[in-house]
Amino acid sequence: MDEVKIDKEIDARGSFCPGPLMELVRNLKGAQVGQVLAVLSSDAGSAKDIPAWVEKAGHELVRIDEMEAGVRRFVVRKRR
Amino acid sequence: MERLAIILESGTTDKLLAASILTAGAAAMGKEVRIFLTFGGLMAFRKGAQEGLLLPKEFAGQEEELARRMEAKRVPHWLKNFQDAKEIGEVHLYACDATMSLFDLKKEDLVPEVEDVVGVATFLNAAEGAQTLFI
Numbered sequence: 001m002d003e004v005k006i007d008k009e010i011d012a013r014g015s016f017c018p019g020p021l022m023e024l025v026r027n028l029k030g031a032q033v034g035q036v037l038a039v040l041s042s043d044a045g046s047a048k049d050i051p052a053w054v055e056k057a058g059h060e061l062v063r064i065d066e067m068e069a070g071v072r073r074f075v076v077r078k079r080r
Numbered sequence: 081m082e083r084l085a086i087i088l089e090s091g092t093t094d095k096l097l098a099a100s101i102l103t104a105g106a107a108a109m110g111k112e113v114r115i116f117l118t119f120g121g122l123m124a125f126r127k128g129a130q131e132g133l134l135l136p137k138e139f140a141g142q143e144e145e146l147a148r149r150m151e152a153k154r155v156p157h158w159l160k161n162f163q164d165a166k167e168i169g170e171v172h173l174y175a176c177d178a179t180m181s182l183f184d185l186k187k188e189d190l191v192p193e194v195e196d197v198v199g200v201a202t203f204l205n206a207a208e209g210a211q212t213l214f215i
Contacts, residue, residue: 014154015154016153016154016155016156017101018101018104018105018108018161019154019156021105021108022104022108022164022168025108025168026164026167026168029168049105053108053109056109056110057110
C-alpha cells in the first residue's frame with residue numbers, strides 16, 4: 001500500500017494537555033482541504049483526544065504511528 | 081452549536097488551570113465558550129496579577145514542589161490556554177460588574193482578553209441552555 005505523503009509535521013512532544021490537540025487544530029485551520037498533517041505527541045491524553053476531535057471535526061485519521069517510547073504520531077487529512 | 085458556560089469564581093492557580101484547559105478543549109471541540117469572571121476569578125485577570133502560584137489549603141506546603149513539577153512538565157500558563165482557546169474557537173470572557181464595583185476596578189485594569197463587563201442577568205441570559213460549570 002502506498003504510504004500517504006505528509007505535507008507538514010508538527011512536533012508537539014513535551015507539550016502538556018491540551019497542547020498537541022491545540023497545535024493540530026491551529027495548523028489544520030490554516031491548511032488546504034486534502035492536505036495531510038502529522039502531529040507528534042508524548043501526552044498520553046492525546047491517544048483518545050486527537051481521534052475524538054478528528055472524528056467530531058469531520059477530518060480523516062489516516063493512521064497513528066507508534067514512535068519512540070511514549071510518542072505517537074497522528075496523521076490527519078483535512079476533509080473540510 | 082454546542083455551548084459551554086463557566087462561572088469562574090476561584091482565583092487559585094489549580095482551578096484557573098483546570099478552567100483554562102476545559103476552555104481550550106471545548107474550543108477545540110467546536111463549542112462556544114462563555115466565561116463569567118467573579119470574585120477571585122476576576123482578581124486573577126487584573127493586569128500584572130498572573131505571576132506566581134496561588135494555591136488553596138489542600139496544597140499547603142507544596143507550592144515549591146508544584147511549581148517545579150509544572151515547569152518540568154511544561155504546563156502552559158493558564159492565561160496562555162485562554163489565549164489559545166480564543167485563537168482557535170469562539171471564546172468570550174466577561175467580568176462581573178458587581179465584583180468590579182466592589183473592588184473599584186475599571187475595565188482597563190484587566191488584561192485585554194476580558195471583553196466586557198456584564199451583570200449576572202446578562203450572563204445567565206447568554207448562557208441559557210449551555211452546559212454550565214461553577215469553578
